[in-house]
Amino acid sequence: MPVTDARDTPAWENWGRTVASTPARRARPRDEAEVAAEVARAAQDGLRVRAVGSGHSFTAAAATDGLHLELDLLAGVEAVERRHDGTARVTVRAGTRLYHLHHLLAAHGLALTNLGDIDRQTIAGAISTGTHGTGVRFGGMASQVSGVRVVTPDGEVLTAGADDPPGSARRELFEVARLGLGSVGVLTAVTLETVPAFWLRARDEPWALARVLEDVDAFATSADHAELFWFPGTHRALTFRNDRLSADEAARWGTDQSGLKGRLRLLRQEARGLVDDELLSNGLFELVNRVATAAPGLTAGLNRFSARALPAREHVAPSHEVFSHKRRVRFREMEYAIPRAAVRDVVRELDVWLxxxxxxxxxxxxxxxxxxxxxxxxxxxxxxxAYVAVHQYVRMSHRRWFDAAERILVAADGRPHWGKLHSRTAEDLAAHYPLQDVARVRAAVDPGGVFANGYVDTVLGAPGAPSRPSSSRSRSGSST
Structure with missing residues (x-):
C-alpha cells in the first residue's frame, strides 16, 4: 500500500482553497482490509485519522495533521438487491465518485432519486457532509442511505443500517455514520436505496424575481425539482424546473427523436447545451468574474449581463445529466437551510444589504x-x-458578504450546510440537532477522538463535552 510520512507528505488543499493542512502520513489503501490496518496503526501511534475525497467541502472537515486516507481505490458496485417494484438496494464502495456512480447504476437500469448539482464528490464525502439536491418531495443524499460499513479505531469493521432495531447501538451508529462528518469511523461502503432509471424534462427560464417571491410555495411546487439563480443587484432570476417523466413518456420522446427531424432536433439540443454549459456557464462566466475582480465597479452591469446570458430552453435527458452540472469557475460558498416560509423575507433582506x-x-x-x-x-x-446559498469568486474577498448573509440567515432560524463556510458552533447548533445523542455515540465508538479534528469538535462538540442548547439562536461571528 502506498504510504508516505511527514518528510515527503505535501500539504493538502481543498478545491475552494479555503483550507490547507499537512498530514503526518498519507495512505491510499486498495481495499477495506488495508483501511482497517492503517486506521489501527494510526490509532496506536497517537495520530488522528481523516478520510479525504474530492476536497469539495469548503470547511475543514477533511483536514488533519495525522493520517489522511485517500479512498479513491475503494470504488465500484459490490451488490445489487432488486425488489419486485423495480427499486433496489445497491452497495457501493465509499470512494466511488458520483460521476462514475451514475453510469454504474445506469448499467443496472437504476438511478438515485435525487442528486446535488455537482458530482465530483465521492459517495462517502457527499453523504457525510449533507449534500442535497432540490425538490419539495425529496430528501438529501443521506436519506437515500440504508446501510453502512465503517472502520472503528481498533480496525474493526462494523455493519449498521436502517434495519437495525431503533435505539440499538448499531442503529445509532448508522444515524451518525451516514451523516456525521466521519466522526465515528471511516466509511468503506454504503448501501443506497435506488429507483428505476428515469428521465427529466428540464425547463430553464428567466423570471422576474418578484414573480418567485410573490408565492414561493407555488414556485417550489411548480415542478418536481425547482431551483433558481438570482444575480445580486438585478430583479431577474434564472429558474430551473425539472419534471420526472414516466417510462412511457420517455419512450415516446425517444421515438420522436428517431426520425431525421428528431435527430436534427436532438443535435440542436446538444449543441445548445454545449454552448450554455461550457461557453456561457464556465468560459464566459470565468471572464465575467475576472473583470469584476479587476474592476469591482462594473459588477452591477456584469450581473445584468449574466442574468440575460442564458435564454430560455427546454430539453430532455437522463436524470443525472440534468441534475449535475460542470462547475469549473472556482468559488467559495456558504449555504443555510431555512424554513421555506422565510424565503421571501430573507431574499429581500439580502437584496437590501447588497x-x-x-x-x-x-x-x-x-x-x-x-x-x-x-x-x-x-x-x-x-x-x-429552503436552501439559500451565497457564493463569491475565489479571487475576490468573501468575508463581508458572507458575514452579512450569515446574520440574516441565522436570524431566520437557519442551519449551516456542514460542508460550506459558516461560523456556527456546537453551542449554537444544539438547538437544532440531538448533539447529546451524537456525543454519546461518538464516545462509545471513538472514546479517544481518533476521528476528530478541529472542525468536527467545533460543530459537534469536543469528545466528552456534550453541547447544551444556546440561549440565543441568532448569534453569528465571522465566517471561517
Missing amino acids: RRSSEAVPFPVELRFAAPDDVWLSTARDRET
Missing part, C-alpha cells in the same frame, strides 16, 4: 428546496426547507 453596501458580488445566490426528513444531523430535519 444595494446599501455596494458590495461587488458577481456570483448568483442559489435557492433550492427539500422535504423534511428524520436524519439526526440533516439540515432539513423535521421541517419544510
Whole structure:
C-alpha cells in the first residue's frame, strides 16, 4: 500500500482553497482490509485519522495533521438487491465518485432519486457532509442511505443500517455514520436505496424575481425539482424546473427523436447545451468574474449581463445529466437551510444589504428546496426547507458578504450546510440537532477522538463535552 510520512507528505488543499493542512502520513489503501490496518496503526501511534475525497467541502472537515486516507481505490458496485417494484438496494464502495456512480447504476437500469448539482464528490464525502439536491418531495443524499460499513479505531469493521432495531447501538451508529462528518469511523461502503432509471424534462427560464417571491410555495411546487439563480443587484432570476417523466413518456420522446427531424432536433439540443454549459456557464462566466475582480465597479452591469446570458430552453435527458452540472469557475460558498416560509423575507433582506453596501458580488445566490426528513444531523430535519446559498469568486474577498448573509440567515432560524463556510458552533447548533445523542455515540465508538479534528469538535462538540442548547439562536461571528 502506498504510504508516505511527514518528510515527503505535501500539504493538502481543498478545491475552494479555503483550507490547507499537512498530514503526518498519507495512505491510499486498495481495499477495506488495508483501511482497517492503517486506521489501527494510526490509532496506536497517537495520530488522528481523516478520510479525504474530492476536497469539495469548503470547511475543514477533511483536514488533519495525522493520517489522511485517500479512498479513491475503494470504488465500484459490490451488490445489487432488486425488489419486485423495480427499486433496489445497491452497495457501493465509499470512494466511488458520483460521476462514475451514475453510469454504474445506469448499467443496472437504476438511478438515485435525487442528486446535488455537482458530482465530483465521492459517495462517502457527499453523504457525510449533507449534500442535497432540490425538490419539495425529496430528501438529501443521506436519506437515500440504508446501510453502512465503517472502520472503528481498533480496525474493526462494523455493519449498521436502517434495519437495525431503533435505539440499538448499531442503529445509532448508522444515524451518525451516514451523516456525521466521519466522526465515528471511516466509511468503506454504503448501501443506497435506488429507483428505476428515469428521465427529466428540464425547463430553464428567466423570471422576474418578484414573480418567485410573490408565492414561493407555488414556485417550489411548480415542478418536481425547482431551483433558481438570482444575480445580486438585478430583479431577474434564472429558474430551473425539472419534471420526472414516466417510462412511457420517455419512450415516446425517444421515438420522436428517431426520425431525421428528431435527430436534427436532438443535435440542436446538444449543441445548445454545449454552448450554455461550457461557453456561457464556465468560459464566459470565468471572464465575467475576472473583470469584476479587476474592476469591482462594473459588477452591477456584469450581473445584468449574466442574468440575460442564458435564454430560455427546454430539453430532455437522463436524470443525472440534468441534475449535475460542470462547475469549473472556482468559488467559495456558504449555504443555510431555512424554513421555506422565510424565503421571501430573507431574499429581500439580502437584496437590501447588497444595494446599501455596494458590495461587488458577481456570483448568483442559489435557492433550492427539500422535504423534511428524520436524519439526526440533516439540515432539513423535521421541517419544510429552503436552501439559500451565497457564493463569491475565489479571487475576490468573501468575508463581508458572507458575514452579512450569515446574520440574516441565522436570524431566520437557519442551519449551516456542514460542508460550506459558516461560523456556527456546537453551542449554537444544539438547538437544532440531538448533539447529546451524537456525543454519546461518538464516545462509545471513538472514546479517544481518533476521528476528530478541529472542525468536527467545533460543530459537534469536543469528545466528552456534550453541547447544551444556546440561549440565543441568532448569534453569528465571522465566517471561517
